Amino acid sequence: MRPAGAGDVGVLGRLIAQLYDFELPGMLRGEVAARVEAGRRLVAATPLGGRFVVVRDGVVVATGSLATRDAPRPSTPPSALLALPSVMGARDAALSLVGVLRGILTIAAPPAADEAQLHSVVVDDRVRGQGAGLRIVRHLEGLAAAAGKRRTVLQVVASNTGARAFYRALGYEETGPAHGRLRNTVAFPSVLMSRPLA
């Protein structure tokens, strides 16, 4: 694993488009190429801080990010989000805008001071089930422990049953629904999960 760099933006766009298929369903619409281009624009517009990649045989196959109180999740400029519908074609633009607004409201609240937050974990769909997801999560947990954190936390969209099972397999417990302003009405319903660090 290594920190993500500017040269990874293209492949990260493809991975983020795959992530949103599960985590923010309906936010990116249209053909695969349009969704990948939208993902690339989102990655290009967002600082890479806290993001790591898994490289296998010279190819980036997975990514995941860590945020803390001191190093919070970088935010995507609203202008980049609101420009997304333009890459998806007129047919999907209006529905996509609704999805973008729901997505903005779904973003997890920042972690507590003694916690580190995992987010944006995705493995290329051609290599899932081969341990790359486990590798990312354990690496991010190691960084969190080294920073003196007591637990790792994350948020998963409730309909993403595969990811929920994945995190349970890695020792995470579901601690309840995500709350917040408008969360229960507009945002994608989500669950909070956490695991204590040794």
Ligand SMILES: CC(C)(COP(=O)(O)OP(=O)(O)OC[C@H]1O[C@@H](n2cnc3c(N)ncnc32)[C@H](O)[C@@H]1OP(=O)(O)O)[C@@H](O)C(=O)NCCC(=O)NCCS
């Ligand atoms: C969830 C995801 C990251 C898992 O990555 P992966 O590389 O396929 O998972 P691994 O091969 O490392 O699996 C690790 C463990 O989780 C389990 N697991 C993984 N996916 C699972 C699933 N869909 N259902 C049940 N268990 C699963 C594996 O069986 C394995 O457990 P084991 O060691 O006891 O056999 C990957 O499927 C993915 O990218 N999904 C789409 C994006 C996403 O939903 N990301 C999560 C955002 S919060």
